[in-house]
Amino acid sequence: MSDFREFASRDALYEEAASRIASALTAAVSEHGKGHAALAGGSTPKPIYERMGRDGTVPWDKVVLTLTDERMAPPGDPASNEAMIRKALEGGPGENATLVPLFEETDGLPDQDIILLGMGTDGHFASLFPGAKELAEGLADKAPPVLKVVPDPLPAHAPFPRLSLSLPAILSAGEIIIAITGEEKRSVLDRAREDGPVEELPVRALLRSDHPNITFFWAP
Numbered sequence: 001m002s003d004f005r006e007f008a009s010r011d012a013l014y015e016e017a018a019s020r021i022a023s024a025l026t027a028a029v030s031e032h033g034k035g036h037a038a039l040a041g042g043s044t045p046k047p048i049y050e051r052m053g054r055d056g057t058v059p060w061d062k063v064v065l066t067l068t069d070e071r072m073a074p075p076g077d078p079a080s081n082e083a084m085i086r087k088a089l090e091g092g093p094g095e096n097a098t099l100v101p102l103f104e105e106t107d108g109l110p111d112q113d114i115i116l117l118g119m120g121t122d123g124h125f126a127s128l129f130p131g132a133k134e135l136a137e138g139l140a141d142k143a144p145p146v147l148k149v150v151p152d153p154l155p156a157h158a159p160f161p162r163l164s165l166s167l168p169a170i171l172s173a174g175e176i177i178i179a180i181t182g183e184e185k186r187s188v189l190d191r192a193r194e195d196g197p198v199e200e201l202p203v204r205a206l207l208r209s210d211h212p213n214i215t216f217f218w219a220p
């Protein structure tokens, strides 16, 4: 059963999400020598990564980051989720983390200590899009950790096929946060709480999961 936290401002949400990721990574390094996090792309989480990357208490040289999903955009294209994360971490202690491109994780994804997800206004998370023919495979218990997904239709702002973590890969993380902002996405989330198929609003798979540590963060 997922938890829900409502923040008074986006800044408060960004601060708390950054601090939760930093704490999870720091604890993981002290427990087993390395910390792993998979991070969402898109526009919502950049301020989280900027705050997180400025935290000098995290042993960043022992942290391995990857992505929850990636747009298969040409090199240098601003739509690249990896490029966004690199830029957000630039210039702070967080740039000492190792950032592994998702296309290098297709053979074996290490267990993640924490995963930060976003959600689209169509209810997708990572790149598990409603309407994509690969959606059922990505949600299945026996899904590969990383799969190719072709959104159908391709979103106008980032019209590329994707690589995405599958639902079981996401649910194998120690902690999961879904960061959501704005009234439009709040109403999507409220609708997703109603009965209905996961294929219509894939985020229902997270809302209905029995993962012990999954929290939706929302701010207006």
Ligand SMILES: O=C1O[C@H](COP(=O)(O)O)[C@@H](O)[C@H](O)[C@H]1O
Pocket: 040, 041, 042, 043, 044, 045, 068, 069, 070, 071, 081, 117, 118, 119, 120, 121, 125, 126, 127, 158
């Ligand atoms: O395309 C994507 O969309 C979602 C949501 O992005 P946002 O711009 O609305 O915050 C994101 O979580 C995902 O990683 C990204 O590839």
